[in-house]
Amino acid sequence: MSVSEPLAGDPGQSADAQQPIEDRVNNRSQRPTSDAFKAFMASQWAPSDPSVPARDEVADFAARRRRAVSDRFPGERLIIPAGPLKVRSNDTDYRFRPHSAFAHLTGLGLDHEPDAVLVLEPVDDGAGEGGGHHSATLYFRPLAGRDTEQFYADARSGEFWIGARPTLAELESRLGIPTAHLDGLEVAVTKGVGAPQIGGISVRLVRKVDENLDALVDTARYNTAQDPENLDLSEFDALDDQLAEALSELRLTKDEWEVRQMREAVAATAAGFEEIVKALPRAVAHARGERVVEGVFFAKAREEGNDLGYETIAAAGNNATVLHWIRNNGAVREGDLILVDAGVEAESLYTADVTRTLPVSGTYSEVQRRVYQAVLDAADAAFASAKPGVRFRQVHAAAMEVLAARLEEWGILPVTAAEALSDAGQQHRRWMPHGTSHHLGLDVHDCAQARRELYLDGELRPGMVFTIEPGLYFKAEDLAIPEEYRGIGVRIEDDILMTAAGPVNLSSALPRTLEDVETWMASLR
Numbered sequence: 232m233s234v235s236e237p238l239a240g241d242p243g244q245s246a247d248a249q250q251p252i253e254d255r256v257n258n259r260s261q262r263p264t265s266d267a268f269k270a271f272m273a274s275q276w277a278p279s280d281p282s283v284p285a286r287d288e289v290a291d292f293a294a295r296r297r298r299a300v301s302d303r304f305p306g307e308r309l310i311i312p313a314g315p316l317k318v319r320s321n322d323t324d325y326r327f328r329p330h331s332a333f334a335h336l337t338g339l340g341l342d343h344e345p346d347a348v349l350v351l352e353p354v355d356d357g358a359g360e361g362g363g364h365h366s367a368t369l370y371f372r373p374l375a376g377r378d379t380e381q382f383y384a385d386a387r388s389g390e391f392w393i394g395a396r397p398t399l400a401e402l403e404s405r406l407g408i409p410t411a412h413l414d415g416l417e418v419a420v421t422k423g424v425g426a427p428q429i430g431g432i433s434v435r436l437v438r439k440v441d442e443n444l445d446a447l448v449d450t451a452r453y454n455t456a457q458d459p460e461n462l463d464l465s466e467f468d469a470l471d472d473q474l475a476e477a478l479s480e481l482r483l484t485k486d487e488w489e490v491r492q493m494r495e496a497v498a499a500t501a502a503g504f505e506e507i508v509k510a511l512p513r514a515v516a517h518a519r520g521e522r523v524v525e526g527v528f529f530a531k532a533r534e535e536g537n538d539l540g541y542e543t544i545a546a547a548g549n550n551a552t553v554l555h556w557i558r559n560n561g562a563v564r565e566g567d568l569i570l571v572d573a574g575v576e577a578e579s580l581y582t583a584d585v586t587r588t589l590p591v592s593g594t595y596s597e598v599q600r601r602v603y604q605a606v607l608d609a610a611d612a613a614f615a616s617a618k619p620g621v622r623f624r625q626v627h628a629a630a631m632e633v634l635a636a637r638l639e640e641w642g643i644l645p646v647t648a649a650e651a652l653s654d655a656g657q658q659h660r661r662w663m664p665h666g667t668s669h670h671l672g673l674d675v676h677d678c679a680q681a682r683r684e685l686y687l688d689g690e691l692r693p694g695m696v697f698t699i700e701p702g703l704y705f706k707a708e709d710l711a712i713p714e715e716y717r718g719i720g721v722r723i724e725d726d727i728l729m730t731a732a733g734p735v736n737l738s739s740a741l742p743r744t745l746e747d748v749e750t751w752m753a754s755l756r
Contacts, residue, residue, distance in 0.1 A: 256322045262384070273378040279395075283404045289338035289579070290407040292488045294361055296481060297336050301351060301363035303477050307433045309351040309365065310420060310448065311336055311478070312441040316345045316387060324387070326538065328580065330440045331673035332478040337369060338406055340580040341537055343397070345387075347371035348444065349408075350419050353432065369408045370416045373399045420447055425455040435474040479680035482672055484694035489672065490728060492581035493696055497726055497737045499535035499575035500583040503528040504741055507571055508755045511563065511591055520563030521545040524571060532575040540574035540582025541675045547591065551720030552704040554665060565592045568599055570720050574675060584675050584698055585738050586724030593752045598715050600745055601641075602703055606721045607743060609633040609701040613667055617691060617699070617727065617734040624687050627667040630701040635659040643712050661711070662703050671696045671726055693731045700724030 300309065313329035327345045334340055337349055351365035359365045372388060374396040375381040383391040390396065399410040411419070425431020436448045449467075456462045485493065510527045514520035524545040532539045546556040547563040551570035563569055569591055574583040588603065590596075595603060609630040616629035635648035638659050644651055651659040670677040670686070677696075678686060702722030705712050726737040742751040 269380065272383050276377040279374070279377075284401055285404070286407060287338055287405045289488055290405065292486050293336060293338035294407060295486070297351065297365070297367055298361045298363045299481055300336065300477065301359060301361075301365040304351075304435060304474070305356065305364035306353045306427070307435055308353060308420075308424075309474060310434065310436045310444065311349040311351075312437060312444050313339070313344055313347040313349075313371075314440045315443075322386075328538070330437065331482075331580070331677075332437050332475075333440075334580050334673055335478070335482060337408065340578050344371045344402075346413060346441070348413075348416055348420075348441075350416075352419070367408050368419065369402060369406065369410045370413050370419065371399075371402070371410065372413045373397065373402075373410075417447060420444070421451040424448075424451040426457060429457070431455060433470065435470050437475055437478065438468075438471045475680045476682060479678045480682065480685055483670060483678050483681060483685060483689070484692055485672060485696055486694070489581060490694070490696070492577050492579040493583070493672070493726065493728070494737060495579075496536065496540070496575050496577040496581050496583040497585070498740070499531065499577065500573065500585050501738065501741050502535060503531035503573060503575060504571065504585070504587060505755060506531050508589065508752050511569075511589075512756070514563040514569075515565060515591065518562060519560050521547055521550070521559040521561045521569075524563065524569065525559045528571070528573050532573075536575040536577045537580060538576050540576040540584060544570065544572035544586075546570045546572075546720065549707040549718040549720070551588065551722075552706040552718070553720075554704070563591055566596070567591050568595075568719065568721065570722055572722065572724065580673050582671070582673070582675050583726055583738070584671055584700075584724065585726060585741060586700055586702075586722045587741060587743075587748070588721045588723065589748065589752065593756065594749055595745055599719060599721075602705070602716065602719050602721050603723075603745060605634060605637040606701050606703055606723050607745075608637075609667075610699050610723050610725065610743075613699045613701065614725075614727065614734055614736065617729065619691055619693060619729060619731060619733070621691050623668065623689050623691060623697070626691075626697075626699060630667045630699070631659065631663070634663055634701060634703065638662065641713075641716075643716070645711075662705060663701060664704075665700075665702070667701050668697050668699055671698055691729050693729055695729040696737075697727055697729075698724055699727055 311333050313333040316324040316327055319325045329339060333349060348370045350368050353364060354366050356364055360367050381389050383389055386392045403410045423432045424434055427433050434448055438445055452467055453459050453462060506527045507524050510523055514523040517523050525543045528543050529539060542557040544556050545559045546553060547561055547569040548567040550556045550561050551568055568588050570588045572586040574585060576582040612633045613626045613630040617626050631652060635651045638644040639648040644658060646656060646658055650656045700722055704720045705716040707718040709717060723743060728735045728737055742748045
């Protein structure tokens with residue numbers, strides 16, 4: 232018996248047994264399939280707007296970024312995918328967000344083009360885009376005509392279901408990148424692949440973004456290998472890793488357009504924190520008050536930007552001592568602190584990352600003030616240390632010196648501050664276990680694939696954007712500290728732009744000092 236045949240004696244299973252399981256998701260639908268319906272659906276639609284949009288402001292900046300990548304990898308084909316839609320549940324998808332490297336090199340934000348791929352094709356030196364070594368082509372699935380079945384039958388890409396998609400001409404005009412239909416991608420990716428020593432083209436791919444593209448490139452490499460049985464895949468992995476590294480390092484320094492996006496994201500985030508303060512009475516009255524706080528910030532992120540840059544931490548009471556508390560299902564009580572770590576992602580996909588620790592009642596207690604002031608002093612010391620030419624790691628060291636000294640002063644450290652700060656000590660890190668700073672941009676932890684010598688050991692340069700976020704976290708169950716400190720978690724985080732004249736606090740509009748926070752909260756409630 233073949234697998235498509237019905238089971239003997241069970242006619243009720245006949246139809247299902249012959250229907251492929253991947254098609255059964257549509258069993259809830261009752262879509263007409265008559266020729267009359269198809270003909271009617273393809274008729275009597277107003278014509279699409281034939282105008283071609285103006286060039287986006289970001290286009291010239293993105294072209295310069297592509298030129299920098301081209302200079303790094305002459306003679307090699309570079310493949311940068313946006314990534315596919317990702318299933319959230321059965322046949323529903325998460326909102327699409329392209330891979331950050333794709334967004335950086337094209338200028339495309341929002342949820343424009345699932346499955347799109349940027350291909351940089353090697354050409355003769357000087358003959359490429361901007362006089363570089365590559366020609367760029369953006370492959371994507373354009374708007375389907377209203378006379379096609381895709382228009383009304385494809386729930387993932389049909390205009391009837393998800394709204395209009397751009398045409399090839401529209402994106403080419405906006406971005407200044409030649410465009411092509413996604414149907415031509417396979418040939419563009421695989422043609423001429425092979426060892427350079429025998430006239431082939433070396434390919435580098437941003438991996439783990441699009442599984443189908445990973446498989447396509449791997450197959451092309453295998454099929455064109457001189458000795459496929461002894462093919463060393465680690466050599467290709469190294470090529471791809473170097474591309475990921477280079478694209479990450481390219482983002483270490485932001486151009487002026489990126490800085491404007493960061494300012495917009497920070498401004499929207501500040502507005503979100505105002506809504507949080509206004510909502511605190513409602514949060515106190517709700518059994519899951521942290522969700523109230525999370526919700527009002529999310530609403531602002533969707534109103535003012537694209538989305539959240541990362542999952543909001545809304546941590547009240549002892550939850551504030553959990554570094555990545557995103558359950559946000561706890562109560563918000565008068566007298567407690569609430570630590571909110573949140574950022575709005577702008578439509579360009581650049582995100583802010585700001586933390587404030589607020590007194591739920593509007594006023595800090597004596598011990599809360601003591602801990603908060605220590606963290607603020609550490610943040611200010613880190614800011615003062617951040618100068619062009621200073622190593623990135625020094626920002627963290629400056630903050631740790633302040634916190635270790637306070638912990639010693641309060642009798643919490645089991646050793647002196649000097650001993651704790653030594654490589655052989657580090658006891659203070661029990662209460663401040665994370666780094667003080669990270670780069671910020673398209674990703675909340677931006678430039679994560681950069682080499683250590685350019686990141687942690689690198690020098691601060693004008694155009695870098697990074698956080699300063701020291702904290703102290705005294706867990707309620709921590710018996711190594713006096714009882715009065717237990718259950719208090721404080722973090723203060725600001726977004727910093729390095730300029731030739733020194734650091735600029737992009738998030739300074741949000742109050743930071745004890746007195747300013749209390750005054751600000753009183754004005755909003």
